[in-house]
Amino acid sequence: MNAPDFMSLEKLRLADRPLIVCDVDEVVLEYLTPFTAFLRSRDHDLLPRSFRLHGNIVERGTGSVALDAVVDALQEEFFAAQEHWQTPAALAVETLMALGRDADIVFLTAMPPRHAEARRRLLQRIGLTFPMVATEAAKGPVVHALHGGRPLPVAFIDDIHYNHRSVGESVPDALLVRLMANQVFLAMAPDPGERVCCATCWNEADRLIRAHFQGVRRS
Numbered sequence: 481m482n483a484p485d486f487m488s489l490e491k492l493r494l495a496d497r498p499l500i501v502c503d504v505d506e507v508v509l510e511y512l513t514p515f516t517a518f519l520r521s522r523d524h525d526l527l528p529r530s531f532r533l534h535g536n537i538v539e540r541g542t543g544s545v546a547l548d549a550v551v552d553a554l555q556e557e558f559f560a561a562q563e564h565w566q567t568p569a570a571l572a573v574e575t576l577m578a579l580g581r582d583a584d585i586v587f588l589t590a591m592p593p594r595h596a597e598a599r600r601r602l603l604q605r606i607g608l609t610f611p612m613v614a615t616e617a618a619k620g621p622v623v624h625a626l627h628g629g630r631p632l633p634v635a636f637i638d639d640i641h642y643n644h645r646s647v648g649e650s651v652p653d654a655l656l657v658r659l660m661a662n663q664v665f666l667a668m669a670p671d672p673g674e675r676v677c678c679a680t681c682w683n684e685a686d687r688l689i690r691a692h693f694q695g696v697r698r699s
């Protein structure tokens with residue numbers, strides 16, 4: 481597990497305006513769909529049997545479940561090659577560009593930091609130049625370190641239930657938005673809990689976030 485570099489977080493200058501902390505895989509970039517295509521190019525496949533990768537990645541031909549070490553190696557290879565595979569999720573780029581006029585945006589991506597440069601290049605190529613933090617540590621403490629005790633609204637967007645739980649515990653006033661591009665796996669996702677607002681698309685996420693920012697400002 482890599483600890484987040486809290487010193488580098490402190491260097492990240494936020495303006496005196498709301499903050500949006502946004503996950504990348506399955507939120508800004510498609511992940512499961514291109515990862516499945518990548519697996520097929522490597523004689524494997526991802527079967528949508530449950531909301532996890534391990535146990536659902538199989539060898540094509542034999543259908544036998546790939547060993548955990550093989551799954552880890554395939555994920556590592558995909559992260560290294562992500563620039564050739566991953567594409568923006570529908571409406572992600574234009575919605576974030578518009579939100580970025582009214583709020584600070586920081587990408588928080590759960591990925592080994594060694595692949596951060598490839599991800600930055602990919603995001604920049606599609607026009608998203610907002611700062612990015614790559615860490616495999618729990619997301620709640622990272623969002624807390626970013627936002628601190630600022631009397632400003634904060635929103636967190638992610639597809640994974642345990643990330644919402646982590647941020648909800650560390651930053652109790654954060655708006656938690658669940659958003660996920662892949663509809664097949666979304667249908668199998670665990671219930672994220674009643675604190676989490678489930679958006680079906682970026683338009684709905686945009687409405688939830690803007691309403692939260694307005695409400696917090698009025699109160």
Ligand SMILES: [Mg+2]
Pocket residue numbers: 503504505506507638639640
């Ligand atoms: Mg994600």
